[in-house]
Amino acid sequence: MSARTSLLQLRNATLRSSRLSTIRSVHIAYAVRPNVISSARAVLPKFTRRWATSTTPNSSAVDPAEVEAMQCLEEGTQKLEEGDVQAAKALYKRSVDMKRTASALFNLGVTHYHLKEYDEAISSWKEAIALQPSSADAHTNLASAYIVSPVSRPDLALHHLRVAASLAPEDAEIAFNLAAVLEACGFLEEALEQYKRSKEFGVDRAAMHIRNVSAKILGKKMKAAEEASKEESKPDPSA
Numbered sequence: 028m029s030a031r032t033s034l035l036q037l038r039n040a041t042l043r044s045s046r047l048s049t050i051r052s053v054h055i056a057y058a059v060r061p062n063v064i065s066s067a068r069a070v071l072p073k074f075t076r077r078w079a080t081s082t083t084p085n086s087s088a089v090d091p092a093e094v095e096a097m098q099c100l101e102e103g104t105q106k107l108e109e110g111d112v113q114a115a116k117a118l119y120k121r122s123v124d125m126k127r128t129a130s131a132l133f134n135l136g137v138t139h140y141h142l143k144e145y146d147e148a149i150s151s152w153k154e155a156i157a158l159q160p161s162s163a164d165a166h167t168n169l170a171s172a173y174i175v176s177p178v179s180r181p182d183l184a185l186h187h188l189r190v191a192a193s194l195a196p197e198d199a200e201i202a203f204n205l206a207a208v209l210e211a212c213g214f215l216e217e218a219l220e221q222y223k224r225s226k227e228f229g230v231d232r233a234a235m236h237i238r239n240v241s242a243k244i245l246g247k248k249m250k251a252a253e254e255a256s257k258e259e260s261k262p263d264p265s266a
Contacts, residue, residue: 096126112141129159145176166191199228215244
């Protein structure tokens with residue numbers, strides 16, 4: 028399976044339910060079954076994608092433009108839940124044009140992502156993070172976009188997943204996603220640790236990855252020991 032084919036599997040999506048101020052909107056299916064990752068560009072498991080509502084800590088109903096921006100944000104979220112991505116995008120863009128908020132930019136990024144406009148999604152989420160650096164969801168989504176972008180950037184994805192994990196240390200899906208990228212980049216010991224955390228927090232599919240990564244680590248150790256043994260058995264040319 029080629030790297031490009033592997034990344035194309037990320038485009039499948041299903042809706043999920045909400046939690047307080049954000050809606051975990053889309054599972055991007057890196058694969059519905061656990062996978063063995065053998066290279067830095069191999070198949071990655073699923074990322075959880077999320078969108079926001081209009082409520083923010085600094086929102087106010089005093090400014091008429093802000094009121095209209097909030098209304099567009101709510102209507103856009105309704106359209107997105109109904110599956111009308113283009114209508115949602117238009118409403119979110121109108122909301123952003125009237126009042127640039129982290130929530131509106133975050134949701135606009137979701138619609139760009141659905142429409143495979145990855146550069147625009149990245150731009151929207153980067154601006155959302157600039158306005159609200161503590162959003163673990165925005166960092167997670169930005170990591171997802173960096174993975175599926177035509178020019179994949181696993182290094183940047185890894186950076187943003189590390190940030191997301193630091194902001195939400197008990198989020199099982201973030202731990203799983205971080206483990207997947209770490210494994211794909213060859214950081215097996217750290218990947219194993221994150222898979223174990225993910226399983227501890229309730230991601231059952233992590234168990235298969237724990238076994239796979241453990242086997243890879245053991246295989247690397249055995250290979251290193253074998254190579255060291257061969258070096259030792261070579262005759263000393265100076266003897």
